[in-house]
Amino acid sequence: MTIRVVHYLNQFFAGRGGDEAAGMPLEAIEGPVRSGALIQNLMGGQGEIVGTLVCGDNYANEETEATLEAAGEALDRFRPDVVIAGPAFNAGRYGLACGEIGSLAESRGIKAVAAMHEENPGAAQHRRRVYILKTGESPVGMNEAAAKIAAFALKLARGDEIGPADEEGYVARTRKIVRAAKPGAQRAIDMLAAKVNGNPFNTEIPVILPDRVEPAAPIADMSTATIALVTTGGLIPRGNPERQTAGNPEQYYTYSIEGMTELDGSDWEAFHGGYFNGTASDNPNYILPLQQLRTLEDQGVVGGIYPSLFTMPGVGTSVPKARRLGARMADEMLEHDVDGALLVAT
Amino acid sequence: MRLDLATYPVSDVRLGSANRLSGGVLEIDPDALAAEVLDDPRIASARIELARPGESARIWPVRDVIEPRIKVEGPGVVYPGICDRPMTLVGSGRTNRLSGVGVVEVSEVQWHDAGHDWVWLFIDMLGPWGDLNPYSGLFNVCVVVEPHDDLDVDVKNKAVHNACLTVSDQLASTTASAEPSEIAVHELKTPSTPLPKVVHIQCVHSSQATSGSPTTFCTSIYGATHLELPRALHPNEILDGAMTGPYRTAFATSWTLANNPLLRHLYDRHGVDFEFVGVIPMRTEWTRQDEKDWIGQETARLAYMLGADGALVTWDAGGNEQVEVIRVVRACERMGIKTVFMTHEDITGSSEGVSSLLEPVRELDALVSTGTIGGSYSMPAELPGVDRVIGSQQKLGGRLRDELVPTSGPLPALPMYDDHYGFNNLVGRDY
Numbered sequence: 001m002t003i004r005v006v007h008y009l010n011q012f013f014a015g016r017g018g019d020e021a022a023g024m025p026l027e028a029i030e031g032p033v034r035s036g037a038l039i040q041n042l043m044g045g046q047g048e049i050v051g052t053l054v055c056g057d058n059y060a061n062e063e064t065e066a067t068l069e070a071a072g073e074a075l076d077r078f079r080p081d082v083v084i085a086g087p088a089f090n091a092g093r094y095g096l097a098c099g100e101i102g103s104l105a106e107s108r109g110i111k112a113v114a115a116m117h118e119e120n121p122g123a124a125q126h127r128r129r130v131y132i133l134k135t136g137e138s139p140v141g142m143n144e145a146a147a148k149i150a151a152f153a154l155k156l157a158r159g160d161e162i163g164p165a166d167e168e169g170y171v172a173r174t175r176k177i178v179r180a181a182k183p184g185a186q187r188a189i190d191m192l193a194a195k196v197n198g199n200p201f202n203t204e205i206p207v208i209l210p211d212r213v214e215p216a217a218p219i220a221d222m223s224t225a226t227i228a229l230v231t232t233g234g235l236i237p238r239g240n241p242e243r244q245t246a247g248n249p250e251q252y253y254t255y256s257i258e259g260m261t262e263l264d265g266s267d268w269e270a271f272h273g274g275y276f277n278g279t280a281s282d283n284p285n286y287i288l289p290l291q292q293l294r295t296l297e298d299q300g301v302v303g304g305i306y307p308s309l310f311t312m313p314g315v316g317t318s319v320p321k322a323r324r325l326g327a328r329m330a331d332e333m334l335e336h337d338v339d340g341a342l343l344v345a346t
Numbered sequence: 347m348r349l350d351l352a353t354y355p356v357s358d359v360r361l362g363s364a365n366r367l368s369g370g371v372l373e374i375d376p377d378a379l380a381a382e383v384l385d386d387p388r389i390a391s392a393r394i395e396l397a398r399p400g401e402s403a404r405i406w407p408v409r410d411v412i413e414p415r416i417k418v419e420g421p422g423v424v425y426p427g428i429c430d431r432p433m434t435l436v437g438s439g440r441t442n443r444l445s446g447v448g449v450v451e452v453s454e455v456q457w458h459d460a461g462h463d464w465v466w467l468f469i470d471m472l473g474p475w476g477d478l479n480p481y482s483g484l485f486n487v488c489v490v491v492e493p494h495d496d497l498d499v500d501v502k503n504k505a506v507h508n509a510c511l512t513v514s515d516q517l518a519s520t521t522a523s524a525e526p527s528e529i530a531v532h533e534l535k536t537p538s539t540p541l542p543k544v545v546h547i548q549c550v551h552s553s554q555a556t557s558g559s560p561t562t563f564c565t566s567i568y569g570a571t572h573l574e575l576p577r578a579l580h581p582n583e584i585l586d587g588a589m590t591g592p593y594r595t596a597f598a599t600s601w602t603l604a605n606n607p608l609l610r611h612l613y614d615r616h617g618v619d620f621e622f623v624g625v626i627p628m629r630t631e632w633t634r635q636d637e638k639d640w641i642g643q644e645t646a647r648l649a650y651m652l653g654a655d656g657a658l659v660t661w662d663a664g665g666n667e668q669v670e671v672i673r674v675v676r677a678c679e680r681m682g683i684k685t686v687f688m689t690h691e692d693i694t695g696s697s698e699g700v701s702s703l704l705e706p707v708r709e710l711d712a713l714v715s716t717g718t719i720g721g722s723y724s725m726p727a728e729l730p731g732v733d734r735v736i737g738s739q740q741k742l743g744g745r746l747r748d749e750l751v752p753t754s755g756p757l758p759a760l761p762m763y764d765d766h767y768g769f770n771n772l773v774g775r776d777y
Contacts, residue, residue, distance in 0.1 A: 165776040172776035175693050175701060177717040184688060184716040184768025185607035188658060192686045193619035195712050196542035196656035204773060205691060205713040207706045248692075248702065274665045315665065316692055318702040 008085040024056035028074035042150035051078040060097035087115035095122025102130030225339035228306035232314030233287030233346035234272025246273035247315040262291035274315030352526035359485040367520035388505035402733040406468040410592040411601040416518035425587035427569025429508040437582030442521040448484040458557030503563030542655040549661035630667035642673030679709040688714040717772025719763035731755035
C-alpha cells in the first residue's frame with residue numbers, strides 16, 4: 001500500500017514569495033508542491049505526497065496557535081502515515097516552524113521528520129520530539145537533502161528500526177546504552193592505534209564544550225546595585241522539603257532570605273554529591289555568604305541584596321542543561337532588576 | 347625483562363580433604379584453609395565457601411577478588427609489598443596462574459573510619475548483574491573472614507586481605523605438580539622498525555586524603571597506598587601483582603588488575619601498531635587545585651620522558667579523581683602525546699540525553715565509552731533474589747543506609763558501573 005505523506009513548506013520554498021509573503025496563514029493544498037515533487041519522485045512509488053501545508057514564516061512563528069490548529073485540521077483530513085517538514089537549511093524561523101509541525105504530528109501519533117542544518121534553532125528546540133535530519137546550510141544541497149528525507153520518511157512510516165544518529169544522519173535525540181560489536185578494551189586499543197598512527201577514528205562520547213561567556217560590563221556604582229546570591233553548592237532548607245537531588249538537578253530553587261542576617265545551620269544544610277557536606281551544613285554561609293553580604297549592605301558598600309537566594313547542586317550537570325538553567329536564572333534576575341550576581345564556588 | 351606466564355585452567359572445584367590440582371579439577375580442603383587463616387592472631391573468625399558459575403548465589407560484602415598466582419622462577423613473590431609481603435622487584439622468571447578461580451574477600455571491614463566510602467560490592471553468580479560482572483564466570487573460593495574488633499582499621503584491612511592472600515598462595519601452589527595449558531611469554535622487545543611509542547596511564551585512587559592515613563588500605567603499588575608522584579612500571583610487574591588490591595568500585599579488584607584486557611591487547615599489538623613502553627600508575631584524589639594541575643603535569647612529563655607519542659588513559663572512579671584524570675589528558679595533549687581516554691558514562695537523570703563530564707575540555711577528543719547501568723540503562727532497577735547467600739545474610743539498604751534488608755533480595759541495582767578495563771561491550775550512543 002502506498003504510504004501517505006504530508007509535506008510542510010514555507011512561503012518561499014512553495015514559490016509564494018519572500019519576506020513580503022511571510023505573513024500568509026497556513027494553506028492546505030492537495031498533492032506535492034515544488035521540492036515535494038522531487039521528494040515524491042525519490043520515494044519511487046512507495047510514498048505519495050497527498051497534501052502540502054504552506055505557511056508564511058512570520059505567521060507560523062507569531063500566530064503559532066492558529067497555525068497548529070489549521071495544520072491539525074489538515075492532518076485530520078489528509079490522514080498521513082508520515083509528515084515531512086522542510087528542508088529548512090539555515091533559515092531559523094522556517095526551521096522552528098518545521099519543528100512545530102513535526103511535534104504536532106508526533107503528539108497526534110503520526111510519525112514525523114524535519115530537515116535542516118544542525119545549527120538551526122529549530123533543531124535544538126525540537127530534536128527531542130522529532131527526527132531532525134541534518135542538511136547543509138543552503139538550498140544548494142536540496143537534492144541530497146530530498147534523497148535523505150525520502151528514504152528516512154519511508155523507513156519511519158514502515159516502522160523500520162532507526163539506527164544511531166551518526167549513521168542515520170539525524171540530530172541526536174537521546175543517548176542509549178547498547179552493545180558494541182567488540183568489548184571496550186579492544187575498541188580502546190583500536191582507537192589508540194589509529195590516533196598514534198594518524199589514522200581516522202571516531203570518539204564515542206561527544207564532548208560539549210562550555211560557552212565562552214562575554215562578561216557583562218562592570219557595575220559602575222556598587223552602592224546602588226542590587227546583588228543576587230547564587231550557589232551551586234547544594235544549599236537546601238534542613239530536611240530537604242522539596243526532595244532535591246544531590247546532583248544533576250532538573251531545576252534550581254529560590255528561597256526567601258528577606259530579613260535574614262545570616263544562614264543558620266539549624267535551618268539550612270548542604271546536600272551535594274561532590275564534596276564533604278558536613279562543614280557547609282554546620283555553617284551554610286560557606287556556600288552562600290549571606291552574613292558577609294549583609295555586612296557590606298550595612299556599610300553601604302552594596303545597595304541591596306535580592307530577597308531570594310538561588311540554589312542547586314551543580315555536580316554532574318551537563319553543559320546543555322547548565323546553559324538552560326543558567327539562562328532561566330538570568331532571566332528571572334533581569335525581570336527583577338538585579339544588577340549583579342555573586343556565584344560561590346564549592 | 348621476560349616473564350613466562352603459565353596458565354592452569356580449572357574446569358571444576360570440589361570440596362575435599364586436600365588442596366590439589368589434577369586434570370583441571372581443583373580439590374580444596376576448606377577446613378585446612380580456614381585453619382591456616384585462623385593461625386593469624388588478628389583473625390577472629392574464618393570459613394571457606396564455594397560459589398560456582400551459574401549458581402543462584404550472591405556473595406556479600408565483597409572487598410576483593412584475587413586470582414591465585416605463584417612465582418616459581420625468578421625473584422620476588424606475587425602481589426609484592428601488600429600486607430607486608432616482600433617488595434622485591436617482580437616481573438621476570440616464571441609465574442603460574444590458576445585461571446577460572448577467584449579468591450573472594452568477604453568481610454564487613456570498611457576501608458577506613460572516615461565514613462562515606464562504604465564497601466558496597468556484591469557478586470551475583472547469575473542474572474543481570476551476573477552477566478556484567480567479570481567474576482561470575484569463576485569458581486569463587488570465598489574467604490568469609492572477620493578480624494578482632496579492637497584492632498586499628500588499617501590493621502583490620504591488612505589482616506583480612508592477608509587471609510585471602512594466604513588462601514590464594516595455597517591454591518596457586520597446587521600448580522607445582524600439574525601441566526599448564528599454555529605458557530605465554532611477555533617481553534617487550536624493541537621493534538625492528540620504529541613505531542609510535544605508547545604508555546598506559548592507569549589512574550588509581552588513594553584513600554589517603556579521605557581517611558587521613560598514609561597507610562590506608564586500597565589499591566597498592568608494591569605495598570604503597572599513599573598519594574605519591576607517578577611511577578613507571580613494566581607491565582610484567584603488574585602481571586606479577588605489583589599493582590594489586592581493591593578500591594571501592596565493582597571492577598577495581600586484584601583480579602581485574604592482574605587480568606586487565608587492555609594489557610593483553612597492548613602486548614598483542616606491540617611491534618605491530620605501536621611500541622608499548624610501559625605503564626604509569628597515577629594516584630588520584632588530591633585535595634587542592636594546584637595539586638590536581640601538578641599531578642597531571644608530572645604524569646605527562648614522565649610519559650614524555652619515556653618517549654611516548656600516545657597514551658591510553660584509564661581511571662577507577664570518583665569526582666575529584668575525574669578532574670585529575672582530565673588534567674592528565676590535557677597535559678599530555680599539550681606536550682604532543684596523543685591520548686585515548688576510556689571511561690563509563692554519566693547520563694543518569696539527564697533530560698538532555700547527553701553524557702556529562704565534570705570538566706569538558708577540547709583535548710578530550712578520543713573517548714571510549716563503556717556505558718553505564720545508572721538509571722537502569724542496562725540492568726533492571728531491581729535485581730532478582732537468589733537461593734543462597736555467601737557472607738552476611740542482611741545488608742544495610744535504603745537511601746540513607748538505615749534499613750537492614752535481606753541480602754537474598756531482591757535488591758536495587760548497583761549504584762555505579764565502572765568497567766574501566768573494557769571487559770564488556772556496553773557503549774553509549776546517540777539516538
